[in-house]
Structure formats: C-alpha cells, structure tokens
Amino acid sequence: DTGVSQNPRHKITKRGQNVTFRCDPISEHNRLYWYRQTLGQGPEFLTYFQNEAQLEKSRLLSDRFSAERPKGSFSTLEIQRTEQGDSAMYLCASSLDDRGTYEQYFGPGTRLTVT
C-alpha cells in the first residue's frame, strides 16, 4: 500500500453515461497525476496538478475528460458521454516536489469497463 487510494476500484458503465473517479494522494504530496493504461501497454500520462493548479494536459485528454483538485488535496477525474474506447485502467499518482528529482507513488487504479 503506497498511501494513494482510488475509488471506485472497478466501474462498469454503459456507453454514453458519465463517470467520476476519485484519488486521494499521500497527504503531504503537492503533485498529483492521472494516467491511463490499456491492456498490454504502459501507463500514458493524462494530466497533473501542482497543489490545486492543473499545469499540464495530454492530447489524450479530450473535451469529454475533466480533472479537478479543488483544495489541493483529493482529485476527481470525470469522463462524460463514455465511449468503449475509454475502457482502461485509470491510475493516480502523487509526489512531493522538493528537490527536483522525485518519485511518483501510484494508487491501485480504477478499472473502467464501458459496455
């Protein structure tokens, strides 16, 4: 257990529905990241926050995706009008950026299945 928690662990939804995932990082970590991982592939970066500011977004993050970290603590990732291609593991990670080199601590992920 890295100290990063994600909920729910599994989500099955029908195409067209909206889903929201939550990530609770390690409490003192100021950076929070979202990645997506499809079967057989390595994780792909989606976006990251420093405190409450969203500083970088990947081209993978289409208009249907939105992420927030309102108080610089937990974060939510929402997918609107889900498509079957959204089926993947969504991973959250956090880090403490105080020296420039850092380790990211990953949560267990939320597995999304869109039917």
Place this chain on the structure above:
Amino acid sequence: DAKTTQPTSMDCAEGRAANLPCNHSTISGNEYVYWYRQIHSQGPQYIIHGLKNNETNEMASLIITEDRKSSTLILPHATLRDTAVYYCIVRAPSLRLQAQLWSRFKAAGNKLTFGGGTRVLVKP
C-alpha cells in the same frame, strides 16, 4: 525525454540475480534514469533512480555505464513476488528545479513516459 529500449521479456530463476538491461543512447546530461515495476493488477511501483553514479537500495541496484547510454537494474535475489513488468524511464528533473537553476532552458515537463517495459517471470 529520451527514449528507452528494453527487451520484451525475460525469465529468471528464483534465488538468482536478475539483470535487466535498458538502452538510452539519446540521454541528455541532466536526465535521470528511473526504474518502476508493475505487478499484475497493481499500480506501478518506484524502484530506484540515478544520474551517473551507481545506486543501491533495499530493492535493487542500478548500474549506469560511464557514457550513460545504457543501464542495468539488478535484483540481487529474485523471488516469485518479483514477477512483474519493469519499466526503464529517462527524464529530466522536475519543472520547478529546472526553472530555478537553468531558466534559459525549456522545461522538460513532469510526466513519466512509460514504454513497453520488460516482462520478467521469476520461475521456481
């Protein structure tokens, strides 16, 4: 961030050392080598990182060649629980440090770029 090349898969005998190679011939002077692993159905786990000196921690050792174009992760006594996908990642220091120290250089960003990794199977 520089690209890395790793073998797709490798087997290792339980109790023996596992040596995982990684090529990163285009690595830049300020880029670090990171290793993560991902056990089935879990999130990636940080193992170790280094710049140019060899590094060792409780999990593994990292050997970086003098020209820094390749590195080897060593698991000294592999166990069945070490069966996982191992990722070698090369990246520059975080945005904030680069901004502080080398403000004239373009910031590298903060994401980890995972490749395909090496699928390591530890056999009894």
